[in-house]
Amino acid sequence: MSAAPIRANPIGYRPSVELIPKIIEGAWPEIARMISRAEAGYEEAIPALSELYKRAGKAHVIGITGVPGAGKSALVSGLIKSFSAPGCRVAVIAVDPSSPFSGGSILGDRLRMSDSAHANRAFVRSMATRGHLGGLASTTLQAVDILDAAGFSPIIVETVGVGQDEVEIVTAAHTVVVLSAPGLGDDIQAIKAGVMEIADIHVVSKADKPEAAATVAAIKGMLVLGSDVNKSFWTTPVLTTSSKTGEGLAGLTSAINEHWSHLKASGEFEIRERHICRKRVLATMDFLVRRRFDEGAQEMAQTFERVVSRELDPVSAAVALLDLNNEH
Ligand SMILES: Nc1nc2c(ncn2[C@@H]2O[C@H](COP(=O)(O)OP(=O)(O)OP(=O)(O)O)[C@@H](O)[C@H]2O)c(=O)[nH]1
Ligand SMILES: [Mg+2]
Numbered sequence: 001m002s003a004a005p006i007r008a009n010p011i012g013y014r015p016s017v018e019l020i021p022k023i024i025e026g027a028w029p030e031i032a033r034m035i036s037r038a039e040a041g042y043e044e045a046i047p048a049l050s051e052l053y054k055r056a057g058k059a060h061v062i063g064i065t066g067v068p069g070a071g072k073s074a075l076v077s078g079l080i081k082s083f084s085a086p087g088c089r090v091a092v093i094a095v096d097p098s099s100p101f102s103g104g105s106i107l108g109d110r111l112r113m114s115d116s117a118h119a120n121r122a123f124v125r126s127m128a129t130r131g132h133l134g135g136l137a138s139t140t141l142q143a144v145d146i147l148d149a150a151g152f153s154p155i156i157v158e159t160v161g162v163g164q165d166e167v168e169i170v171t172a173a174h175t176v177v178v179l180s181a182p183g184l185g186d187d188i189q190a191i192k193a194g195v196m197e198i199a200d201i202h203v204v205s206k207a208d209k210p211e212a213a214a215t216v217a218a219i220k221g222m223l224v225l226g227s228d229v230n231k232s233f234w235t236t237p238v239l240t241t242s243s244k245t246g247e248g249l250a251g252l253t254s255a256i257n258e259h260w261s262h263l264k265a266s267g268e269f270e271i272r273e274r275h276i277c278r279k280r281v282l283a284t285m286d287f288l289v290r291r292r293f294d295e296g297a298q299e300m301a302q303t304f305e306r307v308v309s310r311e312l313d314p315v316s317a318a319v320a321l322l323d324l325n326n327e328h
Pocket of ligand 1 (some may be wrong): 066067068069070071072073074075160205206207208209240241243244245
């Protein structure tokens with residue numbers, strides 16, 4: 001039992017390391033293939049992912065989150081256009097909402113997004129929320145590394161702002177945009193979803209609706225109460241956009257660029273990078289330790305029984321279990 005394999009090597013595959021030169025050149029088929037291999041959790045892909053990680057680190061990663069139906073995909077579609085200046089190669093990872101609330105709008109919005117993506121030569125990839133053997137956050141961030149190494153920037157990650165995995169993904173972005181839609185009840189959705197504090201930029205979507213002003217006021221009120229002291233002199237703006245009329249998109253694009261400049265100028269960038277790296281390593285360790293214990297469930301059950309019968313104390317049991325698992 002080695003430390004890393006998640007799935008055995010697929011037979012008859014071109015080795016992933018051979019895809020690297022093409023990926024670095026920005027070749028879409030190889031990029032897509034590499035993301036699929038990361039998603040599948042192939043052991044064979046690990047050295048290639050490791051190499052790509054070393055070559056990544058230049059892209060501006062933008063996280064966009066908000067409750068289902070907040071207008072994220074429509075907004076991302078607009079952002080693809082506004083970031084399509086010469087030299088900008090935009091990539092989008094849309095983490096599929098598997099929530100039953102998202103209803104049938106997904107496909108339509110996906111198609112709209114891909115129209116905009118096609119016209120602006122942006123790379124768009126959906127990732128399902130289920131079936132990630134190594135954890136959704138870990139896989140999504142590997143996809144970000146691949147796109148980063150391939151020269152894409154910005155890389156926009158759209159996630160539904162509910163669920164621990166999704167929040168974890170979005171907090172690994174450099175710039176976090178939290179989207180709230182007007183008229184989705186009286187609650188501030190960001191608070192409900194626990195993402196109020198992680199916003200670098202608040203956006204009230206669907207500004208063409210008359211209720212938008214009240215949602216802006218509610219968020220501003222909450223920000224005054226919460227006064228974000230830890231953001232090193234960045235004042236979280238509350239902006240409005242309408243994907244229907246295009247209003248506010250240019251303002252949001254500027255705010256995103258300003259936030260990136262702020263991160264670089266203030267030293268906050270290095271702090272965030274350290275934080276993100278630490279979380280990624282710890283999350284992977286957590287996953288690997290749990291998996292080892294799952295595999296050693298029988299030994300573990302026996303050790304528990306010895307603790308129950310007071311033959312063994314809990315601390316010695318834990319030490320023994322860790323040693324036991326390290327021997328493999
Ligand atoms: N009036 C108005 N409707 C909008 C706007 N943006 C999005 N919508 C509508 O709101 C619905 C949800 O939009 P999406 O962009 O799919 O929202 P989402 O947050 O990506 O949704 P999920 O991915 O399902 O969580 C769709 O019916 C859109 O047409 C807008 O600016 N104005
Ligand atoms: Mg969406």
